[in-house]
Amino acid sequence: MRSLAVASPLPPAAAVRRRPRASASGREVISQCWKCEINQDQPLGNSLRIGHSQGSLQRHGSRNLLAAAAAISIEQAEVSTYLPKGDMWSVHKFGGTCMGTPQRIQNVADIVLGDSSERKLIIVSAMSKVTDMMFNLVHKAQSRDNSYVTALDEVFNKHMAAAKELLDGEDLARFLAQLHSDISNLRAMLRAIFIAGHATESFSDFVVGHGELWSAQMLSYAIKKSGVPCSWMDTREVLVVKPSGSNQVDPDYLESEKRLQKWFSRQPAEIIIATGFIASTAENIPTTLKRDGSDFSASIIGSLVRACQVTIWTDVDGVFSADPRKVSEAVILSTLSYQEAWEMSYFGANVLHPRTIIPVMKDNIPIVIRNMFNLSAPGTTICKQPANENADLDACVKSFATIDKLALVNVEGTGMAGVPGTASAIFSAAKDVGANGIMISQASSEHSVCFAVPEKEVAAVSTALHVRFREALAAGRLSKVEVIRGCSILAAVGLRMASTPGVSAILFDALAKANINVRAIAQGCSEYNITVVLKQEDCVRALRAVHSRFFLSKTTLAVGIIGPGLIGGTLLDQLKDQAAVLKENMNIDLRVIGISGSRTMHLSDIGVDLNQWKDLLRKEAEPADLDSFVRHLSENHVFPNKVLVDCTADTYVACHYYDWLKKGIHVITPNKKANSGPLDRYLKLRTLQRASYTHYFYEATVGAGLPIISTLRGLLETGDKILRIEGIFSGTLSYIFNNFEGTRTFSNVVAEAKEAGYTEPDPRDDLSGTDVARKVIILARESGLRLELSDIPVKSLLPEALRSCSSADEFMQKLPSFDQDWDRQRDEAEAAGEVLRYVGVVDVANRKGRVELQRYKRDHPFAQLSGSDNIIAFTTSRYKEQPLIVRGPGAGAEVTAGGVFCDILRLASYLGAPS
């Protein structure tokens, strides 16, 4: 339950009190009711004039009886007071929730009194749950279930209790007398139904409509209590409708207007409380507005009095841009055109019943949806297309709606083209089994017609179509009648989509980027609505993807991190520090929804708290399992886009990239294993990457955070020709040779590099030259060479004797015994005025690569490096005389994690984040 403790910005009731007003007949009519008229000058209690006794009810034929009852209070007097129309009227409608408790009814009274319009017409529903209780009474009685008697007592008690809390004195006595009388009539009527074992529709409507009668009376008494005159109206005396097919009625405006005039001539009140939902036929048989309900009543009455506005009070702040339960960033729309509201209500957006809009639309009367429990919210105004408030392409789409549990029916075959009547035959077969086609699509080749129906109707449709087209199928004129279950519809609605190029492109682009397959599409030529059919399981993700694309909310990216070691851990810390800034400045919402180490993993559906990821991975974790980790990510239907960041050095993990990309999960990694692994696997991966909308980024595999891959890509994509790439590609080996200057031993410097986080998890990968060879291969392949790792001659720096060490630790322990060797090599170079440098070369012109230990003169650029600097020189057709050089730290936790982070942001911008 929501709290009612809201400060009302409206003037207090007392400030707008009006003069009491006498009725046309000179006496104040308190209640103009169904079968009895209670007047102030009549005594209360037993002497009340009740129209029908139980006996008379049973003696009359039901139809005649109801007609007589309905006609009872309509006097045939001359119309003496003209019904004023136009701007002075404001119409309000309060639904069952607003009328749910005595306190709420009092709040409604305050809202009504706070409206300073000259005249007010208030439509109310029954107190919440009452309509169901009333239907239940009928159901029980006609099933000959005696408990309708106690159920009726409950109805009585509920209203009696509410009235006692809300009213007092004579008003209370009058209301209770009426309630009493109504209940005893209902008891008689239900008894008749019980005996007959059947209730006609009008009997049932008669019973059910009492909820509105009682709530309208209670509200009018509550308003009167503050001294403001107020009448209540049994809308059955005024509103005339005729049935119009399946559970719908059409208002008879002319007749209703006449009756309203007549009613008003008798009771020209400034505030009228009218019953929603109920009406009568032209023959005065009570009926209801069926599935269109009280909102429809308000809209019809609004149109009859040409109201300046119809306000529908409810318990939400207005109409959302998408279902807020599915899209947390959904926003309240300030305005909607009639057509947009209409389109949306068809799509299950709980706005208004579509029919509600028709009566007011013809007179351009705005409907305002407002929250009775939050008076500070201005609500949503539904009106004629408002002036061009924002010509922005993104603002063309007003909202998104979805419908689940649908099936597509596809009728296909060459025999349909150019044959008139096929569509008619298909849809008449569907109609014959009572199925409702929700969307229809046929390409102009006419080879197939597909349409969506509720899943529960599809079996019948399919059977009917197979029967109807038996011959055509047998003769091959039709190839198939196919059913695709588990579908949803996603609709984008907006009046301004019409004649604006590019809206559908943005929509489909957002879907493609979220890797969502569109099964069918429909757009009418009114262009207010683009409908796509997709797999139901993709629907929320699709909704979020398109909503965030159009509503400037966030580009949301769910991130799974594998290998929270040095780089992965640093990345997590960087993400934590930068997340708020990204959200605020870039509209990028990054959510780490899983972290997997080699032993444990921690999963979250909405995002791991990065302030405590280490603790969570220790204390709230489950055993690591790559398959279930990936499943957790791919089966999360909340986030439209997902990325796996592999921060391991593991070949096994790298082998999965292809499958992940295929699943629509983007991949980002500093791990060199995939791109330097077997050539065929690499080519397969790159081919998939190029053919799909999923992205694979690996900038940190070469030169860590330095822009090496992106520079090379830029050169290639702009048509430059790469001749040669050479440089110092190993941060570790750069550090070692930059610092091995005679002051420390070789093994000491290696230990320092390891300590600084430059080395591979196993430093032998660096010293063996394998790490550099991998980078050479990555750049060679990027440049178009088809080389395997084994094609690269590598000068290993690993002493032969240490190659078989069983662990990195053992290796580090034994390394000092080779320090003398290294001292000798260094001394020799120094004697020649040279330094040792470990370099990689991609000789593109000769389609070769190599990794070697070289000596360079002290003034060579490669000799000038410091720390873990990498230096990479690109010699190309454009950079021939002077190579293009990229230089800087090429290893280390912060710069490498920064490079990976950069790739994540690049991905976000590919997915639509602002640049």
Ligand SMILES: NC(=O)c1ccc[n+]([C@@H]2O[C@H](COP(=O)([O-])OP(=O)(O)OC[C@H]3O[C@@H](n4cnc5c(N)ncnc54)[C@H](O)[C@@H]3O)[C@@H](O)[C@H]2O)c1
């Ligand atoms: N350190 C650098 O400067 C640098 C620079 C560029 C690229 N890289 C690359 O970054 C990657 C990570 O390097 P690091 O220095 O952080 O290494 P690290 O050893 O500190 O971290 C790797 C982490 O991955 C975990 N791991 C291994 N296999 C796993 C599996 N199958 N599932 C889950 N977790 C697994 C390990 O337990 C460890 O926590 C390597 O591929 C490396 O080549 C590192």
Ligand SMILES: N[C@@H](CCO)C(=O)O
């Ligand atoms: N171990 C690697 C890390 C960067 O790839 C190096 O030293 O260059």
Ligand code: NA
């Ligand atoms: Na790089």
